[in-house]
Amino acid sequence: MNLQADCIVCGRRAIHLRPTEEPVCARPECRFVASEKGKIPHTAYAQFFAERSRHIREHDRQEEVRAGILRIAQEKEDAENRACRQERIGNMPGYGAARYPLVAVPHNGRRLINLPERRKREFRDKLNRLISSLMASPDALYTGKSEPNPPPDGARLLGGICTLCAGACCLNGGTHAYVRELTLLRVMRADPSLRPRHILDLYLSHLGRKTYEEACVYQGEKGCVLPAELRSNTCPDYFCPPLKQFRLEFHEDEKPEGAFVVVRAREHWPFPAGVENGIAGAFLLTASGAQKLG
Numbered sequence: 001m002n003l004q005a006d007c008i009v010c011g012r013r014a015i016h017l018r019p020t021e022e023p024v025c026a027r028p029e030c031r032f033v034a035s036e037k038g039k040i041p042h043t044a045y046a047q048f049f050a051e052r053s054r055h056i057r058e059h060d061r062q063e064e065v066r067a068g069i070l071r072i073a074q075e076k077e078d079a080e081n082r083a084c085r086q087e088r089i090g091n092m093p094g095y096g097a098a099r100y101p102l103v104a105v106p107h108n109g110r111r112l113i114n115l116p117e118r119r120k121r122e123f124r125d126k127l128n129r130l131i132s133s134l135m136a137s138p139d140a141l142y143t144g145k146s147e148p149n150p151p152p153d154g155a156r157l158l159g160g161i162c163t164l165c166a167g168a169c170c171l172n173g174g175t176h177a178y179v180r181e182l183t184l185l186r187v188m189r190a191d192p193s194l195r196p197r198h199i200l201d202l203y204l205s206h207l208g209r210k211t212y213e214e215a216c217v218y219q220g221e222k223g224c225v226l227p228a229e230l231r232s233n234t235c236p237d238y239f240c241p242p243l244k245q246f247r248l249e250f251h252e253d254e255k256p257e258g259a260f261v262v263v264r265a266r267e268h269w270p271f272p273a274g275v276e277n278g279i280a281g282a283f284l285l286t287a288s289g290a291q292k293l294g
């Protein structure tokens, strides 16, 4: 029988599977605290329990505060984005929300610099480790499947939005570029004549000269400089929340012909309280390109 009860560690509601035991939620940190019971003397455990429980509850409280601040900031931005759309194209016939949905994206505003040698070495070392691991057990991996491509009419618009954002999500590629064993396995299966050293040379030969500061080692001014067939599945398959939403619009009866894109100033959504994330630009995106509207 499943019982609902409050977790004795964090106090959150938990499904309690064994009524004979004290209720503990499924979070690993709460499970860990509960699992230590009986392993150390009673008084020491009581103190350990009290400290960990206080720490976890305080962390949860801070997270709630943070989430509340973000929610308010998000609502404010949503209202600004809608007002911006209304002001620019609200009264233009033929540019309704179904044909030109509002899409708000972050923006990569980092400097373009020469890719530092240190970051090249970091990438090379990671690649070497991946290749060694792959050669040790090449058949132990599932190569994964790419998501089906978005509809062709939508793909160009999606790409146009990514261009306006300049790849804020790609920044996280850092010195790994999301390349994994399965990426390399896919590359090797596509061309079985490639030996491990060829793979290494191939990837290193495509490293960007000018890339964004501390960004993906392949992130250049005009986007990714790594040929599509060498990229990780993560790169074509990842869609940020606004793009995910935009893709859904293509399943509607009236499909988008473009988008009204609001570019915000910062590169990520979660930002500390009080940090300005104003509108950096507004664009009307159509199949033939983006037009800046202010």
Ligand SMILES: [Zn+2]
Pocket: 007, 008, 009, 010, 011, 012, 024, 025, 026, 027, 030
């Ligand atoms: Zn808990």
